[in-house]
Structures are given as C-alpha cells and as structure tokens.
Amino acid sequence: MPDTNEPQRLADAKACMIETRVWIDDTFGPFDAKVDPTNRWNGWLSPFFTLDTVRELSARTQEMADEFGHDAIDTVHAIDGGADREGEPRAVVVHIRWSHLGSESESSTSIIQPNDEGLYGIGCWEWTWHFARWQCACGLVMYWHVTDCRNCDLTRDTQPDKTDTAHKAPTAKKPTVPDTDQPQLLADAEDPLIDAWVHIDTLGPYEAKIDRTKRWKGLVRPRFALDTVRKIAARTQEQADKNNYESVETIHVIDGGTDREGNPRAVVLHVRWVYVEDEEEAQYATLVMQPDDEGLYSIGGEEWNWYEAAPDTDNRT
Known part of the structure; x- marks a missing residue:
C-alpha cells in the first residue's frame, strides 16, 4: 500500500495550480510552492514544493528539532540517491512525526511521493499552511502571488524597501495513517x-x-x-x-x-x-x-x- 498519508488527489498535478509562497503562522517560511487554492483542509492549504525547496524546508525542520526537541517538531528528510538516467537528482523524501514514534510507530513516518511535475506535498492535509503575504510601501497587504498593488502603481518587485521574513518554528501537527x-x-x-x-x-x-x-x-x-x-x-x-x-x-x-x-x-x-x-x-x-x-x-x-x-x-x- 502507498507509503504516504496524503489523499490521492494531492498527487494529481492536473489540478489548477498557482505559483506562490506559503508559510505557517508567519513564522515557518516563506517557501516557494505551487498550490491549488481550492484544495484545502479545514481551510488550510496543501502546497507542493520542488526538491530544492524540500531540502531547504528539511534543513530548517531538523534545525528546529535540535533546538526545541524532536517531540515538539516533525522533521523532513531528503535522502539522495545519485542521479537518474537523465542526469537529474534522485531522492527519497521522508516525513517523520517523532512524537508518535514508539507508541504509534506505524503512523510516525511517511514516504512522500512526487507528483506528475516532480513536486512534493509536504504537510498536505496536516500542517497549517497558508499563503505568505507582502506589504506594499503604501501599506496595503496582499498574498504573495498577487504581484500588483491594488492601491497604487507599485508592484511586489518594485518596492523601495523589502521585508526580510525569518524562518522560525511550525505549529503542532496531526497524526496520520500507517505507512x-x-x-x-x-x-x-x-x-x-x-x-x-x-x-x-x-x-x-x-x-x-x-x-x-x-x-x-x-x-x-x-x-x-x-x-x-x-x-x-x-x-x-x-x-x-x-x-x-x-x-x-x-x-x-x-x-x-x-x-x-x-x-x-x-x-x-x-x-x-x-x-x-x-x-x-x-x-x-x-x-x-x-x-x-x-x-x-x-x-x-x-x-x-x-x-x-x-x-x-x-x-x-
């Protein structure tokens, strides 16, 4: 049986995806992602990431687990397997819920399969992902994928001053199914x-x-x-x-x-x-x-x- 807890439709790249950035409670992220805005879990997004972004996200979860304890933080890992026959990097992506290891060991680890575009759904239907935002110099706040300010002539990329958002800790997670x-x-x-x-x-x-x-x-x-x-x-x-x-x-x-x-x-x-x-x-x-x-x-x-x-x-x- 599949080694991932996400519903099958999350692995379907034919859905209407947009390019944006996502984060968790303005503290974990932002990360570049592709998202189907209609595919939600209790209102939260189900983002997909490139392997390079998964590595970035992975490094941060492991850093936080070292800082706050593995019982408090899920970790993501990208295990490298050299290159495939086309010379593209090959990897296995793993999501570990350390707080469930032992007492609920069968639900503690998921193998995340890439979708048809080679993107990985991390924390889909489980983590509280939502759209990252940017603030225009005029004061209006918009979602990251809305590039033109609706209040003035500026765009997201022509701001006089950029906001530097730091990576911090994600919120609590939910248990999953055996994998x-x-x-x-x-x-x-x-x-x-x-x-x-x-x-x-x-x-x-x-x-x-x-x-x-x-x-x-x-x-x-x-x-x-x-x-x-x-x-x-x-x-x-x-x-x-x-x-x-x-x-x-x-x-x-x-x-x-x-x-x-x-x-x-x-x-x-x-x-x-x-x-x-x-x-x-x-x-x-x-x-x-x-x-x-x-x-x-x-x-x-x-x-x-x-x-x-x-x-x-x-x-x-």
Missing part, C-alpha cells in the same frame, strides 16, 4: 532467537539474532541491534556511492535524539533505488523498518541472501 508495507511477521519477536554472525558475500559479517528454524529459501532472516544497523547502513551507502544506486539497495538511520527514558530514538529506512522512478512501483520503493519487541530490526529479512557465518569467520564487523 509501512513491511510484513508484520518480521515485527514479531515471540520466537526464540540465538546470537549469530551473518553475511552476504562481501557485506558483513555482522552480529545478529536468528531463529535457525525459520528460513527464507534456506537463508536466515537476521535481526539487528540499532548500532549494527548503523554499520550496515554506512556500508550500503558506501557501496552505492562506489558502484551504482540502481544496483545497490541502501539502508538509512535517521536519528531523533532520545526518548523520555533516555534511549536513542531513530527511524530506519530501506530504499530500493531501482524502483524509485518506476510509476507503478515507486510507492513501494522505500520501507520504514519497524523494530520488534526487543528493539531489533529485520534488514532484508525475506529479500537479501543472508547466510550464517562460520564461527571462525575473520574480519567480523
């Missing part, structure tokens, strides 16, 4: 597990827990601690940079500070870059990996060719 298609059986930790070392040819070996009685095509289905997931993530990204993103799947760990018990908090993503640009498969290209009851993550559990390493394996990671 991971990871098999539920991988999130169950009721079966007895043993400590082991696993590897895939040149990937690994890594410390893991496995159930030798449960295999996928004869291969083991390991679960890893978060620290080990970080090592796997670094190695997969290193391989993708060296080889080709279309031939290497990558793992990513997005940190979110610590929870109320002081434990590290993170979201783990599995990106299959070969599917990112496929119109039919793009919605399944990125998995949000949920930890099991022991806090372990199944990485490539029923996809990758994990083998149990011999006890005397050298160069253990």
